Amino acid sequence: MRFLDYMFYRLYIFAKKNKEAPVATAALGIAGFLIAALPIVWIEIPYLLFGWMPENTKADRKIAAAIVTAIIFFCVYFRYKPREKEIVKRYEHSKYNEKIPFFVFPLATFVVFLIGILEIILCDKIEEYGLYKVIRNWFLGLFQ
Numbered sequence: 001m002r003f004l005d006y007m008f009y010r011l012y013i014f015a016k017k018n019k020e021a022p023v024a025t026a027a028l029g030i031a032g033f034l035i036a037a038l039p040i041v042w043i044e045i046p047y048l049l050f051g052w053m054p055e056n057t058k059a060d061r062k063i064a065a066a067i068v069t070a071i072i073f074f075c076v077y078f079r080y081k082p083r084e085k086e087i088v089k090r091y092e093h094s095k096y097n098e099k100i101p102f103f104v105f106p107l108a109t110f111v112v113f114l115i116g117i118l119e120i121i122l123c124d125k126i127e128e129y130g131l132y133k134v135i136r137n138w139f140l141g142l143f144q
Contacts, residue, residue: 008026009087014102
Protein backbone atom coordinates (compact mmCIF):
# COMPACT_ATOMS: atom_id res chain seq x y z
CA MET A 1 0.00 0.00 0.00
CA ARG A 2 2.94 2.34 0.42
CA PHE A 3 3.43 2.49 -3.32
CA LEU A 4 -0.22 3.46 -3.80
CA ASP A 5 0.03 6.02 -0.99
CA TYR A 6 3.12 7.56 -2.58
CA MET A 7 1.47 7.48 -5.99
CA PHE A 8 -1.53 9.25 -4.46
CA TYR A 9 0.78 11.90 -3.02
CA ARG A 10 2.51 12.56 -6.33
CA LEU A 11 -0.77 12.72 -8.24
CA TYR A 12 -2.23 14.93 -5.52
CA ILE A 13 0.66 17.42 -5.79
CA PHE A 14 0.49 17.36 -9.60
CA ALA A 15 -3.25 18.08 -9.56
CA LYS A 16 -2.86 20.81 -6.96
CA LYS A 17 -0.22 22.57 -9.08
CA ASN A 18 -2.56 22.44 -12.08
CA LYS A 19 -5.47 23.84 -10.03
CA GLU A 20 -7.59 20.71 -10.33
CA ALA A 21 -9.48 18.82 -7.62
CA PRO A 22 -6.47 17.10 -6.03
CA VAL A 23 -8.16 14.29 -4.11
CA ALA A 24 -10.53 13.36 -6.92
CA THR A 25 -7.78 13.47 -9.54
CA ALA A 26 -5.39 11.41 -7.44
CA ALA A 27 -8.15 8.93 -6.60
CA LEU A 28 -8.95 8.62 -10.30
CA GLY A 29 -5.28 7.90 -11.02
CA ILE A 30 -5.14 5.23 -8.31
CA ALA A 31 -8.41 3.73 -9.56
CA GLY A 32 -6.97 3.60 -13.08
CA PHE A 33 -3.88 1.84 -11.76
CA LEU A 34 -6.00 -0.71 -9.87
CA ILE A 35 -8.22 -1.32 -12.89
CA ALA A 36 -5.10 -1.84 -15.01
CA ALA A 37 -3.56 -4.10 -12.38
CA LEU A 38 -6.62 -6.30 -11.90
CA PRO A 39 -8.34 -6.80 -15.26
CA ILE A 40 -10.07 -9.95 -14.07
CA VAL A 41 -12.10 -7.68 -11.76
CA TRP A 42 -13.78 -6.06 -14.76
CA ILE A 43 -15.89 -9.18 -15.11
CA GLU A 44 -16.09 -10.40 -11.53
CA ILE A 45 -17.59 -7.33 -9.82
CA PRO A 46 -20.76 -7.23 -11.98
CA TYR A 47 -21.10 -10.99 -11.55
CA LEU A 48 -20.77 -10.80 -7.77
CA LEU A 49 -23.12 -7.82 -7.44
CA PHE A 50 -25.81 -8.66 -9.95
CA GLY A 51 -25.26 -12.27 -10.93
CA TRP A 52 -24.64 -11.61 -14.62
CA MET A 53 -21.62 -11.70 -16.84
CA PRO A 54 -21.28 -9.06 -19.56
CA GLU A 55 -22.18 -10.57 -22.89
CA ASN A 56 -20.50 -9.68 -26.14
CA THR A 57 -22.88 -6.80 -26.77
CA LYS A 58 -21.44 -3.31 -26.53
CA ALA A 59 -24.16 -2.14 -24.12
CA ASP A 60 -23.40 -4.87 -21.56
CA ARG A 61 -19.65 -4.21 -21.74
CA LYS A 62 -20.21 -0.47 -21.29
CA ILE A 63 -22.50 -1.01 -18.32
CA ALA A 64 -20.02 -3.41 -16.71
CA ALA A 65 -17.13 -1.02 -17.31
CA ALA A 66 -19.09 1.90 -15.84
CA ILE A 67 -20.07 -0.13 -12.79
CA VAL A 68 -16.54 -1.35 -12.13
CA THR A 69 -15.01 2.08 -12.68
CA ALA A 70 -17.51 3.80 -10.40
CA ILE A 71 -17.15 1.22 -7.63
CA ILE A 72 -13.37 1.27 -7.66
CA PHE A 73 -13.20 5.07 -7.91
CA PHE A 74 -15.55 5.64 -4.98
CA CYS A 75 -13.80 3.01 -2.85
CA VAL A 76 -10.43 4.67 -3.51
CA TYR A 77 -11.84 8.18 -3.02
CA PHE A 78 -13.44 7.36 0.32
CA ARG A 79 -10.29 5.57 1.44
CA TYR A 80 -7.98 8.51 0.70
CA LYS A 81 -10.21 11.52 1.43
CA PRO A 82 -9.89 11.30 5.25
CA ARG A 83 -6.18 10.46 5.01
CA GLU A 84 -5.30 13.27 2.58
CA LYS A 85 -3.40 15.50 5.04
CA GLU A 86 -1.66 12.55 6.71
CA ILE A 87 -0.30 11.26 3.38
CA VAL A 88 0.81 14.72 2.26
CA LYS A 89 2.59 15.25 5.55
CA ARG A 90 4.24 11.81 5.43
CA TYR A 91 5.64 12.13 1.90
CA GLU A 92 6.25 15.88 1.79
CA HIS A 93 9.98 15.55 2.46
CA SER A 94 10.53 12.11 0.96
CA LYS A 95 13.89 11.46 -0.66
CA TYR A 96 12.07 9.89 -3.63
CA ASN A 97 10.44 13.17 -4.63
CA GLU A 98 13.67 14.26 -6.31
CA LYS A 99 14.78 10.82 -7.52
CA ILE A 100 11.61 9.60 -9.23
CA PRO A 101 10.35 11.68 -12.16
CA PHE A 102 6.59 12.01 -12.55
CA PHE A 103 6.39 10.12 -15.86
CA VAL A 104 7.20 6.90 -13.99
CA PHE A 105 3.67 6.68 -12.60
CA PRO A 106 1.78 6.68 -15.92
CA LEU A 107 4.46 4.36 -17.31
CA ALA A 108 3.98 1.97 -14.37
CA THR A 109 0.23 1.99 -15.00
CA PHE A 110 0.79 1.13 -18.67
CA VAL A 111 3.22 -1.71 -17.84
CA VAL A 112 0.84 -3.13 -15.25
CA PHE A 113 -1.98 -2.88 -17.81
CA LEU A 114 0.05 -4.91 -20.33
CA ILE A 115 0.78 -7.57 -17.71
CA GLY A 116 -2.93 -7.69 -16.87
CA ILE A 117 -3.88 -8.13 -20.52
CA LEU A 118 -1.38 -11.00 -20.78
CA GLU A 119 -3.01 -12.50 -17.69
CA ILE A 120 -6.45 -12.33 -19.35
CA ILE A 121 -5.08 -13.93 -22.53
CA LEU A 122 -3.43 -16.69 -20.50
CA CYS A 123 -6.66 -17.35 -18.55
CA ASP A 124 -8.62 -17.42 -21.81
CA LYS A 125 -6.24 -19.96 -23.35
CA ILE A 126 -6.34 -22.09 -20.20
CA GLU A 127 -10.13 -22.16 -20.38
CA GLU A 128 -10.18 -22.74 -24.14
CA TYR A 129 -8.00 -25.84 -23.98
CA GLY A 130 -9.50 -27.21 -20.75
CA LEU A 131 -6.26 -26.86 -18.86
CA TYR A 132 -8.02 -25.46 -15.80
CA LYS A 133 -8.71 -29.02 -14.54
CA VAL A 134 -5.04 -29.94 -14.85
CA ILE A 135 -3.93 -26.75 -13.12
CA ARG A 136 -6.58 -27.13 -10.39
CA ASN A 137 -5.51 -30.72 -9.67
CA TRP A 138 -1.85 -29.71 -9.62
CA PHE A 139 -2.55 -26.76 -7.32
CA LEU A 140 -4.69 -28.81 -4.94
CA GLY A 141 -2.01 -31.51 -4.95
CA LEU A 142 0.44 -29.01 -3.51
CA PHE A 143 -1.55 -28.88 -0.27
CA GLN A 144 -2.03 -32.62 0.29
